[in-house]
Amino acid sequence: xxxxxxxxxxxxxxxxxxxxxxxxxxxxxxxxxxxxxxxxxxxxxxxxxxxxxxxxxxxxxxxxxxxxxxxxxxxxxxxxxxxxxxxxxxxxxxxxxxxxxxxxxxxxxxxxxxxxxxxxxxxxxxxxxxxxxxxxxxxxxxxxxxxxxxxxxxxxxxxxxxxxxxxxxxxxxxxxxxxxxxxxxxxxxxxxxxxxxxxxxxxxxxxxxxxxxxxxxxxxxxxxxxxxxxxxxxxxxxxxxxxxxxxxxxxxxxxxxxxxxxxxxxxxxxxxxxxxxxxxxxxxxxxxxxxxxxxxxxxxxxxxxxxxxxxxxxxxxxxxxxxxxxxxxxxxxxxxxxxxxxxxxxxxxxxxxxxxxxxxxxxxxxxxxxxxxxxxxxxxxxxxxxxxxxxxxxxxxxxxxxxxxxxxxxxxxxxxxxxxxxxxxxxxxxxxxxxxxxxxxxxxxxxxxxxxxxxxxxxxxxxxxxxxxxxxxxxxxxxxxxxxxxxxxxxxxxxxxxxxxxxxxxxxxxxxxxxxxxxxxxxxxxxxxxxxxxxxxxxxxxxxxxxxxxxxxxxxxxxxxxxxxxxxxxxxxxxxxxxxx
Amino acid sequence: xxxxxxxxxxxxxxxxxxxxxxxxxxxxxxxxxxxxxxxxxxxxxxxxxxxxxxxxxxxxxxxxxxxxxxxxxxxxxxxxxxxxxxxxxxxx
Numbered sequence: 001x002x003x004x005x006x007x008x009x010x011x012x013x014x015x016x017x018x019x020x021x022x023x024x025x026x027x028x029x030x031x032x033x034x035x036x037x038x039x040x041x042x043x044x045x046x047x048x049x050x051x052x053x054x055x056x057x058x059x060x061x062x063x064x065x066x067x068x069x070x071x072x073x074x075x076x077x078x079x080x081x082x083x084x085x086x087x088x089x090x091x092x093x094x095x096x097x098x099x100x101x102x103x104x105x106x107x108x109x110x111x112x113x114x115x116x117x118x119x120x121x122x123x124x125x126x127x128x129x130x131x132x133x134x135x136x137x138x139x140x141x142x143x144x145x146x147x148x149x150x151x152x153x154x155x156x157x158x159x160x161x162x163x164x165x166x167x168x169x170x171x172x173x174x175x176x177x178x179x180x181x182x183x184x185x186x187x188x189x190x191x192x193x194x195x196x197x198x199x200x201x202x203x204x205x206x207x208x209x210x211x212x213x214x215x216x217x218x219x220x221x222x223x224x225x226x227x228x229x230x231x232x233x234x235x236x237x238x239x240x241x242x243x244x245x246x247x248x249x250x251x252x253x254x255x256x257x258x259x260x261x262x263x264x265x266x267x268x269x270x271x272x273x274x275x276x277x278x279x280x281x282x283x284x285x286x287x288x289x290x291x292x293x294x295x296x297x298x299x300x301x302x303x304x305x306x307x308x309x310x311x312x313x314x315x316x317x318x319x320x321x322x323x324x325x326x327x328x329x330x331x332x333x334x335x336x337x338x339x340x341x342x343x344x345x346x347x348x349x350x351x352x353x354x355x356x357x358x359x360x361x362x363x364x365x366x367x368x369x370x371x372x373x374x375x376x377x378x379x380x381x382x383x384x385x386x387x388x389x390x391x392x393x394x395x396x397x398x399x400x401x402x403x404x405x406x407x408x409x410x411x412x413x414x415x416x417x418x419x420x421x422x423x424x425x426x427x428x429x430x431x432x433x434x435x436x437x438x439x440x441x442x443x444x445x446x447x448x449x450x451x452x453x454x455x456x457x458x459x460x461x462x463x464x465x466x467x468x469x470x471x472x473x474x475x476x477x478x479x480x481x482x483x484x485x486x487x488x489x490x491x492x493x494x495x496x497x498x499x500x501x502x503x504x505x506x507x508x509x510x511x512x513x514x515x516x517x518x519x520x521x522x523x524x525x526x527x528x529x530x531x532x533x534x535x536x537x538x539x540x541x542x543x544x545x546x547x548x549x550x551x552x553x554x555x556x557x558x559x560x561x562x563x564x565x566x567x568x569x570x571x572x573x574x575x576x577x578x579x580x581x
Numbered sequence: 582x583x584x585x586x587x588x589x590x591x592x593x594x595x596x597x598x599x600x601x602x603x604x605x606x607x608x609x610x611x612x613x614x615x616x617x618x619x620x621x622x623x624x625x626x627x628x629x630x631x632x633x634x635x636x637x638x639x640x641x642x643x644x645x646x647x648x649x650x651x652x653x654x655x656x657x658x659x660x661x662x663x664x665x666x667x668x669x670x671x672x673x
Contacts, residue, residue: 235661236662241659243662250660253588254660257586257635258639275601275603280589281600281601425664429638432666433664433667563637
């Protein structure tokens with residue numbers, strides 16, 4: 001019987017609780033959002049004693065389900081003021097599940113200001129110990145020290161100096177299979193919430209843990225088989241497919257060709273340097289430089305897609321893992337920077353200081369627009385990252401994110417929604433993405449909308465018809481289906497295969513039935529997803545958000561973006577219909 | 582003329598195979614030509630073309646007609662990564 005671990009940082013206690021019936025059949029985002037809604041006052045200060053941070057495993061995490069190592073982290077976000085779920089690959093999700101835990105809830109706040117703690121969880125229980133000696137350093141220094149102290153077989157969920165300093169762009173880091181501090185639940189500043197709890201790191205040692213019980217092995221195996229088949233057959237997810245070879249960065253050239261690659265702080269939809277920072281160039285650089293460089297790297301055991309990479313320096317030694325699409329775009333095209341060596345260094349610094357690459361890149365883009373550096377000046381961009389790492393006054397402004405930086409320097413072109421920086425898809429030419437950015441419960445977020453049903457939108461009709469008229473119901477469906485993947489522990493990238501192959505989608509639901517002993521159908525799961533979105537909306541409403549917050553920044557309504565020369569023209573009334581029904 | 586940007590292994594049909602630079606074919610257009618006709622003019626095997634085809638930045642099918650001055654982007658089958666549910670494919 002799995003448990004919930006509740007850690008109180010005020011009195012420094014940790015206790016195991018039975019899982020309440022209402023949480024028994026959920027996981028991942030479903031669980032973090034339910035706990036946040038049930039236990040966190042919506043009007044609390046995100047960095048105060050009444051916020052809580054929840055680490056939850058997906059329903060199938062820790063089993064042999066393919067590509068299912070995600071961990072969800074939720075609470076109230078200091079960046080957006082909304083409810084937040086952010087998730088990561090790496091080693092933590094599976095180990096947490098195999099320890100027999102569904103979630104860790106961290107609450108309260110230490111009396112001693114500035115004091116940081118380590119939480120060690122193993123089969124014997126959970127203990128807090130001072131983090132003395134492990135703070136105020138980059139994570140490339142801290143993680144090896146922690147592995148040395150606790151064994152190289154543990155998983156570490158930790159924050160960098162940005163989280164210690166409570167910066168709103170601080171993410172939460174999870175080690176990859178080679179123990180790099182390189183996978184991030186990056187979005188929404190949850191690293192600052194963890195820092196505000198005085199928690200530097202959680203160390204998970206699953207040796208001798210109870211593992212994940214499977215109620216109906218036959219159903220689980222049948223579902224798993226269907227999903228594996230769907231992933232192995234689909235052109236995007238199969239071995240040798242796009243994700244496995246040129247990685248997510250394949251999208252640099254694709255979205256550039258579509259005229260929707262946000263360039264120089266969202267002032268153009270095409271970047272003349274796109275080829276130089278593309279997935280193709282990344283792959284060729286790995287091959288030419290040799291050494292440790294590789295594509296087809298997996299960020300967690302049991303992933304059969306393997307979209308990650310290790311980027312080499314010119315001499316073949318390791319520079320950074322991972323150069324993925326959003327990161328390369330944010331710190332590359334969006335800053336006018338056309339070098340993978342430069343984006344690699346900027347990503348390495350994000351990993352070291354513990355910040356979200358998307359928020360960091362968009363913030364530097366805004367800073368460039370403000371005149372703190374010229375677009376394309378990678379050296380100056382690196383210096384700005386060091387300001388964040390060193391916690392200078394300017395670093396604190398930048399570390400507060402794109403919206404705070406724009407506000408400080410009077411930049412009107414501020415590409416955020418609910419205070420969160422937009423990811424790598426321009427919403428003016430891709431209006432569906434704009435609707436998602438505007439209406440997501442999480443602020444501008446691309447992952448809220450991967451999973452729209454293809455039969456609704458993948459149609460032969462005209463683009464214009466697609467946009468404003470038929471979309472509202474579809475968007476609702478989309479927000480709801482995102483729940484399915486975020487709650488199972490599966491990576492969202494399975495959506496490419498399973499939305500083209502109904503058998504794959506059934507497989508995911510059957511895996512859940514296998515673990516939980518339920519008899520859900522695809523429709524049941526979609527309905528449950530809709531319920532979670534409703535809860536999240538209710539939290540935001542109680543926190544003071546209204547339909548006026550479900551909008552894109554005003555400049556996108558009057559600035560036409562080349563090369564399509566379009567503004568965002570979806571009427572507000574359409575945006576407000578997104579969550580109807 | 583139409584400017585055709587090729588990616589991945591399709592770059593071999595141009596004089597540039599360095600992925601860090603543009604690989605462009607400039608091909609003549611006749612009235613009524615479709616994207617598929619243009620591909621044939623460029624000796625690009627249709628079976629190597631994936632679903633990522635963009636005519637002037639619009640997600641398009643092989644059946645769509647082209648005109649003088651257009652820009653066409655074509656990706657091979659192994660590069661068809663796209664959140665295609667956000668893009669309605671233009672067919673004509």
